Amino acid sequence: xxxxxxxxxxxxxxxxxxxxxxxxxxxxIDFGTTxxxxxxxxxxxxxxxxxVSSHQVDRGIAICGSGIGISIAxxxxxxxRASKVDSIQDVQMTRKDNDANIICLSENTSLKWAKRYVDxxxxxxxxxxxxxxxxxxxxxxxxxxxxxx
Numbered sequence: 001x002x003x004x005x006x007x008x009x010x011x012x013x014x015x016x017x018x019x020x021x022x023x024x025x026x027x028x029i030d031f032g033t034t035x036x037x038x039x040x041x042x043x044x045x046x047x048x049x050x051x052v053s054s055h056q057v058d059r060g061i062a063i064c065g066s067g068i069g070i071s072i073a074x075x076x077x078x079x080x081r082a083s084k085v086d087s088i089q090d091v092q093m094t095r096k097d098n099d100a101n102i103i104c105l106s107e108n109t110s111l112k113w114a115k116r117y118v119d120x121x122x123x124x125x126x127x128x129x130x131x132x133x134x135x136x137x138x139x140x141x142x143x144x145x146x147x148x149x
Contacts, residue, residue: 002028002058003028003029004056004059004061006044006060006061006063008033008040011063011065012033018118021115029051029057031044031048041064041069045076048102049073049074049077052102059101059122060080060101061121063105066107067086070082071083071084079101081100082104084105084106088120091121095121095124095126099132103117
């Protein structure tokens with residue numbers, strides 16, 4: 001699987017550790033940032049989001065101070081379904097129900113838990129249940145300007 005990963009300066013150290021972890025089994029593309037020098041998270045969220053949306057990568061991982069800002073920015077990219085996660089259950093549900101293609105983490109996520117979240121994210125399939133397909137299609141329709149309630 002080809003994984004994209006991005007962070008702002010606050011998520012940089014966790015990003016680097018996750019890259020080392022993921023490279024053993026996956027191709028990883030790092031969309032930045034490249035240091036702990038202050039940057040704006042939307043710049044990196046948009047790069048990652050565009051890579052996911054265009055299928056340059058299969059899935060994405062985004063990290064910022066809280067995980068919230070980068071999640072909001074990622075979700076501005078058409079075709080992205082990013083979810084800020086804080087538990088294994090969050091990760092499982094966002095994959096099974098929402099077919100999330102990016103998970104977003106806080107810089108304060110321990111490496112132990114970040115690895116667990118990432119592994120769960122990469123190995124949990126979308127349920128493909130009709131009710132979830134329908135809801136995702138509504139999101140896609142809205143993005144295209146064709147939403148009908």
